[in-house]
Every structure is written in C-alpha cells, then in structure tokens.
Amino acid sequence: MNRIPLHFGLALIFSLFLACSKPMPETIPDSEINSWFDAEYEELLQMSPLQLTTQGRKDRYGEIDDMSEAAEDKKLAWMEESVAEMESKFDYKLLSPQAKVSYDLWKYQYEMEKKDVEFRRMNYVFNQMGGLHTMIPTMLINFHKVDEASDMTALVSRIKESGRAINQLLERAKLQTAAGVRPPKFAYEYVIQQSKALIQGQPFTDDKSNAPLWTDALAKIENLEKEGKITPEQAEEFRTNAMDALVSNFKPAYEELIAWLESELPNLEESPTGVSRHEMGNAFYAHKLKSSTTTDLTADQIHQIGLDEVKRIQQEMLVIKDQVGFEGDLKAFFKFVNSDPQFFFPNTDEGRQAYLDESTAFLDEIKQKLPDYFGILPKADLVVKRVEAFREQDGAPQHYNQGTPDGTRPGTYYVHLSDMNAMPKSTMEGVAYHEGSPGHHMQISIAQELESVPKFRTQMGFNAYVEGWALYSEALAKEMGQYKNPYYDFGRLVNEIWRAIRLVTDTGLHAKGWSEADAIKYFSENSSIAPGAIQAEVRRYMVIPGQATGYKIGMLKIQELRKLAEAELGEKFDLKAFHDVVLGGGALPLDILERVVKEWIAEVKASEQLQ
Template sequence: MYSSLPRLLLLLGLFGFFACSEPESTIIPDSEINGWFDAKYEEFLQMSPLQMTTQGRKDRYGEIDDMSEAAEDQRLAWMESSVAELKEKFAYDKLSPEAKVSYELWEYQYEMEKGDVEFRRMNYVFNQMGGIHTQLPNMLINYHKVDSAADMNALISRYTEVGRAIDQLLERAKLQTEGGVRPPKFAYEYVIQQSNALISGRPFSDGPADAPLWTDAQAKIDKLEKEGKITNAEAEEFRTKAKEALVNSFKPSYQELIAWLEAELPNLEEKPTGVSRHERGAALYAHRLKASTTTGLSAEEIHEIGLNEVARIQQEMLGIKDKVGFEGDLKAFFKFVNSDPQFFFPNTDDGRQAYLDESTAFLDTIKKKLPDYFGILPKADLVVKRVEAFREQPGAPQHYSQGTPDGSRPGTYYVHLSDMSAMPKSTMEGVAYHEGNPGHHMQISIAQELETVPKFRTQIGFNAYIEGWALYSEILAKEMGGYKNPYYDFGRLVNEIWRAIRLVVDTGLHSKGWTEADAIKYFSENSSIAPGAIQAEVRRYMVIPGQATGYKIGMLKIQELRKLAETELGDQFDLKSFHDTVLGSGALPLDILEKEVKRWIAEVKESGQ
C-alpha cells in the first residue's frame, strides 16, 4: 500500500478518544471528493487522445498521444502534483470507507507510475505482443468511429499522426539499445513481419489486395456516402487525402522502423534468458512482479506457489483421465487430447467459423444463468471475432477488448485462428468464459458502468485483479453448469495448469536463468497445450516479464477470500453478495480487495442478515 494509512493508524491509536468523539458531520461527503477526482481525471484524460477514443469520446479526435519521454515526464509531474493536492485538500481519516479506497488508489497509481518511469528504458519498446506498431492501426480500424465528414478528416489526420508516433518510439528504442537493452531476436522478427503486413498491398504497392488501413478507410468513406452524409465528389476527395496520408506519412515511418529493426537483427540473441541478463534486470523484474501481482511476493515465492499448484491440478487431471476410461499415464493422455482429430476443427474457413459459433453458443448459455450468481449484471453486449490478419499470430492467446462505457461499441472476444491445430476444442469453452462472461467482459463492463465511484475507478485496471477474476470465472462456470463434456472440463484444467505453469516459467526465465528451451521443456512435460501455443506463450513471457504471473496469484486470492467469507459467515454467506462485493468497486490491488471483502463480512455479521 502506498498511502499514508500506516502513519494515520498510529495517530488514531494514540488519540483514539478524540477521533471517536468527533461528530459525524466532520466526515467529508463523497460527492465532494468524488467531484475533485472527476475533475482531475478529466485533466488526465485530456493528455491522451487515444484513451478518450477508447472510451467512445471524440475529443482531440484527429490526434495521437505524444509518445516521447518528455511527455511521460510531464504526466508523472502532473500526477505528483495531484497527489500533493489530494493530501492537502482531504484528510484521509475524515473520508467514508469508499472514499478512502479512491484516495488509496489515486496514490497507488502514482507510485507505480514512478517505478515505470524509472525502468522505462528497460521495457522493450517494440515486441510481438501488442506493441504500439500494431496497437495504433488496430485503434484506427476498430475504435475510431466515423459518423461524419469531420470524423473522417480526423481519421486521415491520425494516419499522419501515427507516422509521428512511430518515429518517437523508434527514437526511444534507439536510446534503449544504446543502454545495452535489446529484446530476443524473435521479437524483432515478428515486428518486421507485422509491420510489413501493414504496408503491403494498395495503396502502398501494386497488387490485387488492399492493405488493412486502406480497406478500412474505403469502407468508412463508402458508409458516409451511402448514408447521404457526403457527396460522391467529397467521397473521392476523402479517398485521395487518405491515400496521400497513408503513402506519404504512415508508410515512410514504418519503412524506417523496418530498416532499423533489420539492421539490429545481427546484434540480437538467438537463445536469450530473461531480463536478468540485463544490468538492473533483477530490480526491473521485482518491479514488474509487484505491478503485475499487486503483492510483495518474491520471484522465489511465486515459483514455489506455481510448483505446488501444478502438482495439485495434475491430481485433478488424473481423476478426469480415469473417468473417461483412458488407459495410460497422464503424459499419454496429454498426447491423446493434443493430437486426436476429434479435438480439433478443420484448418479451413468452415472450421474457423465453427470455432466462433460454438464459442458464442457457450457464452449465450452461460449468460442466461448469470442472474442466479450475480446481483450486478453488465449492460454492454459481447461479440466474438477473429483477430485481424495483420496482427494474427498462430497459437497466440485469445484476448478481450473492452467496449465503450455508453455501450455504443460492444466488448469483443478476439480469437487467433490462423492455425487451427493450435486451437483445441477442449479448451475452447473455458477460454470463452474467461474472456467473455462471467470473466473479462462482465467484470470490465460492470466496472465501466459503475455510478457510485469516481470515474477514474471505472477505467482503472490491475492485472492480478482483472486476470485473477477471469481465471476464477473459469471454475465458477462449472458451478453454473458448464463443462458437461468431461474432455472440456479437462480443458478447463489445462487452462488452469497453464496459468500455474506461468508462475514457474516466468520466474524461471527472469530470475533463474532459464532459456527459451528450458521453459518450453517444462511447459511440454506438464501440460497438453499444443506446441505452437507453448512457444508463443514462452516468447510472450520473455518480452513482457511478470505479466503472466498475475492470473494465478489473483485467482488464488479471490478463492481465499471466498473461503474466508464462507467460514466467517456460515449460513449468512450469500454467493451473489460476495460476487457483487468483489465486482462492485471496480478493479483493485489485492490488498485493498481483501480489506473490502473483510469490511463486507463485518457488515453482514453486524446486520445479522
């Protein structure tokens, strides 16, 4: 925790009589401090045109964020000033319990941002996992909504702005390289491939196919014309301007990026270990673990938790193996479910559509059961889509992209389907629950729709909470009647052991000197995950250290808190109320979540309900 709470607790212990005897009128109304938070959050949002677009707003619609270190320093200085103002204006001990959470969260964000800035030249600027080079085009295609001629002008402006942003990021990558920090060779190989895909085809080069951004631009212009919002002549003018911006600004920045990356390839390691190979690598990894798990757990502690969880889950796997009558040991069963044709869709367009359709069907079924397990329900819709071709990777993990707070853009569960041999049917059901309902879509949508907390809390995210909830949701779905097929229940355990293995492998790579081969070997020996998916996973951990540890640590904490509530409350325990307590305050660091659940337990006991 990064607030002044410990010091205040000491003071309250010394002067408890006076604190207790203060009249209730001295408590600061939530509306007062929430108004301050909302005003400050609006200042913060105005620094990020992209964040406003993500939330469905059109402020600074033709701009892209300043990606420079100078802009980062400005933002940190602003955050420092805001924390000082918060402490000056509002006495923590005169706040309501809910307002105290907001106070702590505001401080927590600042403290973590300080750490991020300290290590900013050690985080790989360009990598294959959602790097800015693919995120920006994805934003323009999927988030920049065009409803008018002004919106189209803004989109064209952003094509030019992307060029500027990529140039800024390239300068940062060069600074990182000068400091001796380079990613594994495969990272740049993927980035080169992804970048080439963005500038291949019309209007960048001759050929039968259109580039992704050009396809999107034409579709948006055609839609405006069809709706009668622009004339045919205006449509032609937009096409000309869009083409010019893409060819004259967007393309050169990506060409320069590709050229630099290609020149760097001979300097990169083919078989690197994790970030421990860099100077200050251990300190960076400790910071990343703290940020990802929101705990003080060390790499060694996380490694041991992972080993224990792998052993426990394998015992459950043996139970299902025996239930389906498979003769052979667990490794033989892994091989069976990992290779038998019955567990895979065809590697065809029909097979890909079948994966999307069946995932949608699972989500439609579970949605009907949500009211039995939750009092708070999401209003936003959910769709299941294949990842766009320019950023699709064989075996890469599925992911969720949030909708807008007002529901104008639904939440999206994205699936990589270029290689159907890496997408087994057995794990499909559990992943759908993880990414959709009751997982990411439900949690993030509920957070965005909260009306009783400051707005920043509807958008804030903590890896361990968000991913921990989604992993908890996979097993919760079994309570809700999911996994009727025992092989799909085995797939649920495959998903869970996958997250437990992450604790072992991530810490192995970044604190124990493991190589990519070491990590793949451990993964292969302890799971039935497809080889392509294993390699993609390990390479993910290597470029974003620590992130993968949040899932299991978060899940274990939520399960621990549920068990605590069940034990403490006995017959008074209500699962719907527990879930509403966990989801009803938005995303939280795990220590603050624990305080909130314990506060709820005390309130239930006191009420006698």
C-alpha cells in the same frame, strides 16, 4: 472514601463541558471528493487522445498521443502535484471506507507510474505482443468510428499522426539500445513481419489486394456516401487525402522502422534468458512482479506456488482421465487430447467459423444463468471475432477488447485462428468464459458502468485482479453447471495448469536463468498445450516479464477471500453478494480487495447482531 479535590473536580467538569460543546469533526461527503477526482481524471484523460477514443469519446479525435519520454515526464509531474493536492485537501480520517479506497488508488497509481518511469528503458519498445506499431492501426480500424464527415477528417489526420508516433517510438527504441537493453531476436523478427503486413497492398504496392488501413478508410468513406452524409466529390477528396496520408506519412515511418529493426537483427541473441541478463534486470523484474501481482511476493515464492499448483491440478486431471476410461498415464493422455482429430476443428474457413459459432453458443448459454450468481450484471453486448490478418499469429492467446462505457461499441472476444491445429476444442469452452462472461467482459463492463465510484476507478485494470477474476470465472462456470463434456472439463484444468505453469516459467526465465528451451521443456512435460501455443506463450513471457504471473496469484486470492467469507459468515454467506462486493468497486490491488471484503464481512456480522 477518597475525595476528588474541589479545584480538580471543577477543572474536570469544565474540560468535559468543553469536549462536549466542541463540534465533532464531520465526515467528508463522498460527492465532494468524487467531484474532485472526476475533475482531476478528466484533466489526466485529456493527455491521451487514444484513451479518450477507447472510451468512445471524440475529444482530440484527430490526434494520437505524444509518445516521447518528455511527455511521460510531464504526466508524472502532473500526477505528483495532483496527489499532493489530494493529501492537503482531504483528511483521510474523515473519509468514508469507499472514499478511502479511491484516495489509496489515486496515490497507488502515481507511485506505480513513478516506478515505471524509473525503469522505462527496460520495457521493450517493440515486441510481438502489444507493441504500439500494431495497436495504433488496430485502434484506427476498430475504435475510430466514422459517423460524420468530420470524423473522416479526423481519421485522415490520425493516419498522418501515426507516422509521427512511430518515429517517436523508434527514437525510444534507439535510446533503449544505447542503454544496452535489447529484446530477443524473435521479437524483432515478428515486429518486422507485422510492420510489413501493414504496408503491403494498395496504395503502397501494386498488389491486387488492399492494405488494412486503406481497406478500412475506403469502407468508412463509402458508408458516409451511402448514408448521404457526403457528396461523391467529398468522397473522392477523402480518398485522395487518405491515400496521401498513408503514402506520405504512414509508409515512410514504417519503412524506417523496418530498416532499423533489420539492421539490429545481427546484434540480437537467438536464445537469451530473461531480463536478469540486463543491468538492473533483477530490480526491474521485482518491480514487474509487484506491478503484475499487486503483492510483495518474491520470484522464489511465486515459483514455488506455481510448482505446488501444477502438482495439485495434475491430481485433478488424473480423476478425469480415469473417468473417461483412458488407458495410460497422464503424459499419454496429454498426447491423446493434443493430437486426436476429434479434438480439433478442420483447418479451413468452415472450421474457423465453427470455432466462433461454438464459442458464441457457450457464452449465450451461460448468460442465462448469470442472474442466479450475480446481482450486478453488465449492460454492454459481447461479440466473438477473429483477429485481423495483419496481427494474427499461429497459436497466440485469445484476448478481450473492452467496449465503450455507454455501450455503443460492444466488448470483443478476439481469437487467433490462422492455425486451427493450435486451437483445441477441449480448451475452447473455458477460454470463452475467461474472455467473455463471467470473465473479462462481465467484470470490465460492470466496472465501466459503475456510478457509485469516481470515474477513474471505472477504467482501472490491475492485472492480478482482472486476470485473477477471469481465471476464477473459469472455475465458477463449473459450479454453474457448465463443462458437460468431460474432455472440456479437462480443458478447464488445462487452462488452469497453463496459468500455474506461467508462475514457474516466468520466474524461471527472468529470475533463475532459464533459457527459452528450458521453459518450453517444462511447459511441454506438464501440460497438453499444443507445441505452437507453448512457443508463443514462452516468447510472450520473455518480452513482457511478470505479466503472466498475475492470473493465478489473483485467482488464488479471490478464492481465499471467498473461503474466508464462507467460514466467517456460515449460513449468512451469500454468493451473489460476495460477487457483487468483488466486482462492485472496479479493479483493485489485491491488498485493497482483501480490505474491502473483510469490511463487508464485518458489516454482515454487525447487521446480523442488530436483528
């Protein structure tokens, strides 16, 4: 028998005594780090008056963001300091799993912002999709609520400020042009059209109709007067001040913008390829893919995923074609559902209202089923509206604008209805679920209403997660018993193949030298989407590279994680619980979402073993 020497044994016992007597490090309470995050986020939020308004707050209510590069640099420096403070203040190993997610997200958003600034002259400042030239007026009309006289004073101030903001953006566009980066010609043609619409009518021109912002201002002033919150004299003063701000500040900025855009038209390409034609274009596109998908997938990998998904979905389409008894191949069926009058509402105001009414009816019906599939439900209301005339485009995709966290402004599902021939009935049901519930409205509203995470997480919007969830919701609606009309179920597949085609066409345009015509050809040959909608889609991809790839990549990841959970948990798998895990932490990068789901699977398994 071997014996431990006495001096060694005493030393071992002494070291064990010290180890046992030394206090184990305690975990950092979530409340401590969450309080720090909330204070930091409030400081960050105060840098953006428009973001404050988006959240229903009236801080800095008369201001519009500084749109300069210098302001971006200042924000990035602040974020860098904040991340450094977080890393020095909190030991990652002592954080709870939920707090670790918050820590990782705070650092992730800084790293992505840093990369965005590196490529900031690559993003087209003015384009037809989400340019600030239309976003600012849209926010003033829809988000800037006027409840008191002071709110109207703030609105007049913001109309003045919008001129300054547009001038700053114009300076940035000029810097971009000097760097050799120009959008396709159609982008500026659309922006010119949109900008002219904003300064058409009273008080800018002698037209009988009023310009959009003037209509809005008059209505808000009239409402204050009706409610007795201002006198007739004050109302007249507000009308005078609003008119002066529009004519003296807003109009000159837009006139200068239009003049510059028109001077640039001869320098723009009629039929360009994607951003790879620019210097640093390939690196920029790789960054946009990472930003949009929150993965490290390459353009080639995404392109192949798209090709595979298109092929798979077409097989499902053939099943429905045969189910409805259509004679002919899939292309002939595409042509049929894309042209037969039964699949379209009349191109009239009555037809437009019918589209809105039927979409609302679908959303009302599925709302009754949500408690069977979700434990967490949104409190905020949802409305379906037509896009304002000054920014409406034939065939442009529907979209969602979030409500306020406190529910005072509902979420809005916006529909472009200027051309009803580009809005088939067959796809309407799936799009309603995508934009409404259980899609964007439900996910974003739940995120905004979360109380268990720091506030910054309630406002995050990672593209692959947000759009992936919405596309997953279209398929989930079928499990919930929707799409009773087989043509509408076919429309669901049309919507899904649309997103798969995006993987092929977006990467084709920006990484493989495809022209607009190449992308339209592929789109047309593999879907039943209306020609007008296809052109609008392809032009969207060309001006916001990478964004369209997030939908299908995100959906595939959520479906993959659900299959994993079903396989791992067997009879213990609870779909409601899975959905609550996916939605219960706000939007996440896909790798972090995977981590969260796997942690939940492990917890369920552990609790089962304890029983």
